[in-house]
Amino acid sequence: MKSALERIQLAASSTTPSLVPVGLWMTAHPIQTLSQSAEEIAALTVTSVSAVNRFSKAAGFKGFGELKAHLGVEMQSVMEPVLKLGHAREEPELTEIAEAVRGAGEAPQIATVATWIMKARRVWFLGLGASSHLAGYAVHTLMPFVEAIEAVAGEGGTEEVARRLMRCGKGDVLIALSLPRYSRDTVHLVRFARDRGASIVVITDDQASPLSAIAHIRLLAPAAHGVLPSSAIAMMAVIEALASGVMTQNPDAVRLARDLAETVLAYLAPRSVSPENQNLEEEEP
Structure with a gap:
């Protein structure tokens, strides 16, 4: 309809x-x-x-x-930011945000999704608009521990994303990220990947999200915010919980983390010594 x-x-x-x-x-x-x-x-x-x-x-x-x-x-999701600005509260709801983050990061399905990621032929993170940055962060976090992982985040437009997802199929896991305001293109692309045989994980804010009905597994990350259209804090918690789950299930995680640290060491700036610590060092015999 x-x-x-x-x-x-x-x-x-x-x-x-x-x-x-x-x-x-x-x-x-x-x-x-x-x-x-x-x-x-x-x-x-x-x-x-x-x-x-x-x-x-x-x-x-x-x-x-x-x-x-x-x-x-x-038009409700489109109008919400306008209405929020008209009734913006002076104090942020820090308690509510903390509860949302904790609940999202402790979802029992996270361990299942981590197992799917470890066994997948290839893992795809899909995010358009603001969610593209979260998809990139997810791949950045997981890349050292997952052999085949890729972000499809809208570079070159939706047509380019669809072209890249032509390689997506059975044995793959596609993890789609979507917060209000929802992208229609994300819904079409997720359905496209599912039709090609990929297992679909959706990280979104609510069961009423248009992606919920397409997912094999849905991870909820509450996104309510007093002023902004949506908050990404809980979704970040889910992403980091997934990374933790993958790392703990990967038997080579310690070696991989050590190799990563040694690889990037030459590019890292050392922490500066605070005046207090400098004084302590000077007093040592």
């Missing part, structure tokens, strides 16, 4: 000429549509209240009220 916005767009391109101005305005201003009355939209489009209601019916709704109700549900 088409979304409310898609129905508005379709009607705007196929309705009678007298209703086209209403459809084009709603298509260009879906958020403003939610805050305007039929009278206000009629004035903005130089039409009439009757035209606004007739266009709503042409789009498949009973009237303008039902159009706004359906559109409002769809």
